Amino acid sequence: MEDKITTLPKVTIVIPTYNTARYLLDAIDSVKKQTYQNVELIVVDDGSTDDTPNLLMNHPMQFSHFRQENAGQSAAMNFGWKQSSGDLLGYLSADDRLHPNAIETIVSRMALSPEAVLAYPDFCVIDEDSNYVRTITAPEYSENLLIANFQCLPGPGALFKRATWALVGDWNTGLRNIPDMDFFLRFCQHGPFIRVPEALADFRIHSGSTTYNPSSAQRSDEPVTVIKDFYNTNGLPKRFLRWKKRAMANAYLLSGFMHGFSGRYLISLKQMFRAATLSPSSIFSRKMISYVIGIYKSASVKK
Template identity: 70%
Template structure:
């Protein structure tokens, strides 16, 4: 059936790499959506576990691709390039959509035609799918996204294909925060809109990139991303006015990533530079949280 203007086709990409334990839950959560025009594309990024066999054996109606390992961003971009939807989205292979999620997010975008992206609240679950907490995301403000360097969209977000075609996909040179880089480019073409209902699950587990140490290059990604933004021509006066605060927040995140990975000298250097750029950051909740996390004794497995 061809989607109408009232019910645009939605394409969701699931990139997967050695996520055999979780990927079927992610797939099934998309296939179970009540919205009638969903195209699901799963891109296996060269998995060496049971993932390829699980995808081959799954009876569901979705598109499967397999490529040599090139990273999450490359897999995501390939999936979007093969898609045909007017609205695009993605789901990490260890996350899940709630029933009715796509229908609710499409409705939110229809009610906010100026919005280029819609994002819902979400639940955090553990590796056994037990609930941990509910994340009530802030209402969208460009200042929060840029000046605070706060990644507002989580799992379940959808965005307009027409804008994706203008900004391009994820930066394949980024491994930890390609989503943040993408959202900073996307927001220059229009506002986002929040759906204040938990509509997805974000899973935390031992193999999650979000909660694992990373090398120095990846820890510096926040600085690469914010510097890339401020090299863009034609930025609005408000965005230009946030530069010092945005850089300070990127420095704090970079410092935290270095400290979490055991590079304490770089942690202190980044935090000190952030405080010089934006003295108010010195006693901010974010700074205090980062410092307490680093100095708190790590529990033994």
């Protein structure tokens, strides 16, 4: 058995956690109960003030855990990956879960596509009580969707190559809303991603999640910052340049939605006007319509 394990690529999963004691054990157990035999788990407590430290100290399963002063999810994951030894790396939010065959399935799929630098599966949405809500079928990978549409394709369960991470570098700790998008835009410059067409993870929605909470003005401007930094990258592949206006327009659209969802309606309109100036077709896009509906619904709830 030991010889078989050592021939498998080692996979490291980092779980960053901050005051998520209610869900943390589910996340840890979902990694420790993988059918894949060569998994390293690292949990980084980002200065939690709840029962998280006690849970980590008393968990019966073997894994590495560290504690740092509160510095944000990105800093926690960066720290965890620096302690890791896996050939493939990944992360799992402390309120999400992996399905038992997730890592085995993704590693097998990556072995069939050696040129791929990252693989991501479909996933399920669950509620705060772990009840199934729906299944999300992730889009097939294309540079057009990721860059021009400014669409974050990988969700929970994604794995990526350590060698590529060494080239790309850490998550940007200055970004709080979309550091993943910034990371994936840097990653795609080194090779393709692949979708694994099977639901292999659970994404949990609950009142404490930052995904659906209002954001500050600075955080709402992150999409524009990220796409500008991407197009200022030295040595950016020339094929990406044809999408610059469309990518900028979609970044402004997302920024406009985030401002509008957070109640800054005038700034939201200005961002969407900038999007229309760059790409007039964006006015009639599904994305624009869905964003406007989302802002309207959030404004109605606040009333």
